[in-house]
């Protein structure tokens with residue numbers, strides 16, 4: 001007789017999370033935030049911020065908005081004149097819109113989200129913040145995982161929950177000198193450095209754009225940057241248009257004031273129960289972009305930025321993109337175009353469902369479920385179609401396969 005031993009493994013995959021902030025009374029406070037108007041321009045408007053614990057600061061049941069690398073809650077300024085308050089209120093408003101959308105499709109936010117406005121430090125997964133003397137960052141948005149903190153060797157860093165960082169804009173001049181430095185970089189690397197390629201140029205450029213000192217970054221080596229900047233918002237928006245960017249004069253991005261960017265980051269946060277925010281992939285970026293267009297009811301991302309940013313190109317969900325094997329190469333330079341493909345194919349499938357289903361959120365409900373069939377290593381080629389097949393009902397499998405086929409997958 002065969003005897004089977006069951007080995008019980010106790011997994012301790014606990015992560016730190018911050019509880020929602022409970023109070024006897026929650027306040028709705030009217031203030032000023034930036035929203036898109038009927039012509040899709042970003043303008044100031046009077047809005048209501050719900051679920052606040054006090055009437056004068058952005059500390060709520062679901063979100064707390066803090067300044068830079070401190071735990072100082074940002075005050076409400078109803079005039080909209082204080083820029084930090086305006087950024088914080090705008091983020092709070094669009095995060096709430098995203099939360100309510102997810103609630104409407106049956107997804108509840110279960111943990112408190114901290115949002116940092118204007119933070120310049122780089123993130124450190126153990127120590128939370130790197131010292132700013134080690135470099136500052138601007139023009140970027142990112143969702144970070146929680147950490148346990150450190151309480152030994154006289155270091156006292158508290159545990160933190162999930163966070164979204166919305167950095168300050170900074171105009172970076174793309175001067176003739178800057179362009180010249182690039183050409184020299186390319187020339188100097190080609191004969192000596194075998195791993196130099198197009199991605200490297202992209203990364204060096206992006207590094208320069210998010211740092212306060214382009215020259216420093218251009219001189220630094222690319223491999224470590226390649227890892228950290230593959231998780232970066234800017235790369236997603238700019239990578240495909242990099243050559244054009246080298247002909248532009250300036251770059252800046254005020255991420256807290258751009259609704260689609262805030263909603264995109266919230267999507268990373270709310271999907272992080274299955275897809276941790278440690279690395280961005282074309283599938284994760286494409287999903288976040290898809291939900292950003294859906295929730296803000298826009299077909300484009302980071303368009304008509306006005307004074308809030310200068311980009312070479314926005315991302316358009318209506319623009320059809322054909323699958324290319326390079327999207328799955330894992331190289332950061334392909335993250336943008338891979339995400340554009342995922343956004344475009346999900347949008348196509350959504351329009352297909354809309355012809356037959358009355359529920360306008362039929363597609364987003366299914367697409368949200370897809371995260372359970374994906375990991376941070378998932379490739380578009382096999383895993384996206386497999387996840388779609390697992391998420392869509394049998395009656396739609398053939399038509400979804402046909403759509404994937406038409407787009408080259």
Ligand SMILES: [Zn+2]
Nearest residue numbers: 268280285288
């Ligand atoms: Zn993202």
